Amino acid sequence: MAKRNANGEGSRLRKRANGRWESRYWLETTEGRKRHSVYGATRQECAEKLSEAQKNQDEAPVLVPADIKVVEFFGQYKDAVKDTMKRRSFETCCDIARLQLLPVFGGLKLKDLTREHVQRLYSRKRDTGLSAASVHRIHDVLSSALNHAVKWGLIVHNVCKEVSPPRIPAPVIRPFSKEEAKRLLVATEHNRYHALYVLGVTSGARWGELNRLFWSDLDLDRRVIHIQRSLVRGYGEWTLEEPKTRGSPRSVGLTKKATEALICHRERQQAEGLSVGGDALVFTNTVGKPIHPSSFIRRNFKPLLKKADLPDTNWHAATRHTCTCILLLEGVNPKSVAMQMGWSSVAFMLENYARFLPGWGDNGVMDKALG
Secondary structure, three states, X not given: OOOOOOOOOOOOOEEOOOOOEEEEEEEEEOOEEEEEEEEEOOHHHHHHHHHHHHHHHHHOOOOOOOOOEHHHHHHHHHHHHXXXXXXXXHHHHHHHHHXXXXXXXXXXXXXXXXXXXXXXXXXXXXXXXXXXXXXXXXXXXXXXXXXXXHHOOOOOOOHHHHOOOOOOOOOOOOOOOHHHHHHHHHHOOOOOOHHHHHHHHHHOOOHHHHOOOEHHHEEOOOOEEEEOOEEEEOXXXXXXXXXXXXXXXXXXXXXXXXXXXXXXXXHHHHHOOOOOOOOOEOOOOOOOOOOOHHHHHXXXXXXXXXXXXXXXXXXXXXXXXXXHHHXXXXXXXXXXXXXXXXXXXXXXXXXXXXXXXXXXXXXOHHHHHOO
């Protein structure tokens, strides 16, 4: 039997179909062992390249992990990524680090952080009632940070790659039926935010997109709204940011019902002495400030659901999910629906909403085939 090469040695030289010679060898990197190849026009040239590659590997400096503590590292990490993330994403990252990670790992040396440490953290968080999705967010923040640590040469590899975060159950989409959507809109007819409800149900725009609309974004004569930015509330401040995804900036046609509701809303705003032109927000509270989402849901949305005898749900399901499902059930082309919702991929929509497509089934083919 031919002798096998030891670990780290190159493979035996072989001649490829194109006439060139090849040998493979393993190279230790900060991300683990990776296989590389060298090539030559002749067997001797290939052998010399292999010898040179292995010599360079032997002379490569050995990475020595730094003694920096986890809390010190996260301070550096936050400074590095602050301008690469959206504001709310960065604040969420800081909150997760401050509340979930640093109390447990902060005093530990970064090089001493192990898979067991991380896996135990996830298990404890689940035992205390934290959802699988929340634990996944912790995992994502930690893994992203450790990727930077590897890149900076502070550690050899990312231990999060050896950890198994909990499985996130598929979300249950419970949109309103057409009849339920009608009941919701009827219940809001005398509400100061009637136009917000109508626009949410008929356009499917996200909450942040609706609440960052300027009057200059509306063309009521042509019945079109232009969605170009999103209103985000961070640590006590409101900021305007780019919409959520690449396909989010878009123009959406207004229904007749939405147009009429917006005209009435404009008249009400004028009567209250609020600006209804230019870069003034379309939807505001009674003093012209942005609507606070949690206050709106608690004081306006939830009571209306009870008033209309509707299932207890969230704003996203009552408006965006409902709009998507009604459009699909009415036979609107899925591509058109995806564009209206601001999704760059029709595949994403079909993955989540395929069961709402009309004619899902064999359309009588089996009955005909089997008589």
